Amino acid sequence: MDRQVKRQYDTSGRRAAAQANRQAILDAATRLFVERGYAATTMAQLAQRAGVAVDTVYTVTGRKPALFLQLVESAISGTGDAVPAAERGYVREMRAEPDAARKLHRYARAVREMHARLAPLLRVARSGPPEVAEVWQAIAQRRADNMRLLAGELAATGQLRHGLDLQEVADIIWATNSPEFYCLLVEDRGWPPERFEQWLADGWCRLLLA
Known part of the structure; x- marks a missing residue:
C-alpha cells in the first residue's frame, strides 16, 4: 500500500474511532443522568457504560x-x-x-x-x-x-x-x-x-x- 494512502487511511480510522467514542460517551451520559441523576452519576460509571477508559471521558468531553x-x-x-x-x-x-x-x-x-x-x-x-x-x-x-x-x-x-x-x-x-x-x-x-x-x-x- 502506498505510504500516503496508508497515512490517510490511518488518520480516517482514528477520526472515526474518536467520533464513535465521543458518541458512546454522550449516549451513556444521557442514559445515566436520566436514570440516576447528575450528581449520583460518576465519571467512572459513565466510562464503564460507554466502554471506554475514564481518562478518555475527560479527554473527549472534559468535566x-x-x-x-x-x-x-x-x-x-x-x-x-x-x-x-x-x-x-x-x-x-x-x-x-x-x-x-x-x-x-x-x-x-x-x-x-x-x-x-x-x-x-x-x-x-x-x-x-x-x-x-x-x-x-x-x-x-x-x-x-x-x-x-x-x-x-x-x-x-x-x-x-x-x-x-x-x-x-x-x-x-x-x-x-x-x-x-x-x-x-x-x-x-x-x-x-x-x-x-x-x-x-x-x-x-x-x-x-x-
Whole structure:
C-alpha cells in the first residue's frame, strides 16, 4: 500500500474511532443522568457504560459540567456537535422565507423537534446542582439573544402587529419556545407534539402578526 494512502487511511480510522467514542460517551451520559441523576452519576460509571477508559471521558468531553453542555448542544442541533444558530438548516430556511407566518410555522416545527430531544435533559437540570443550572441559564440567555435577531427579521417583513416593539416580540417568542413550556403541555398535560407545534405557530401568528 502506498505510504500516503496508508497515512490517510490511518488518520480516517482514528477520526472515526474518536467520533464513535465521543458518541458512546454522550449516549451513556444521557442514559445515566436520566436514570440516576447528575450528581449520583460518576465519571467512572459513565466510562464503564460507554466502554471506554475514564481518562478518555475527560479527554473527549472534559468535566461533568462541560459534558452536560455538550449534551444540551447536541440535543439543540440534532447532531453530535454544537452547531451555531446561523448554520442550522431551519434557520437558513426561515431567513430565506419572506413571509412572517411561514417563518413562524417553520420555527414551531424546529422547536417541537428540538424540545423532544431536550426534555430528558430538562429533568436532569431541574434536579441537578448549581453547576448544571448555570449551564441551563447560559443556554436560555443565548436563546433570548437569538430571539431578538428573529424579532428583527419578522419586523423586516412589515407584517408585525402595530404597536409591538422588538423586545416584546422577542420576549413572547422566548417565553413560549422554552423547553419548560413544551414539557408543561406535552409531558405534563399529554398534548401530542404535533398539536403543540400547530398551537405554537398559530399562537405566535395571532399574537404577533397583523
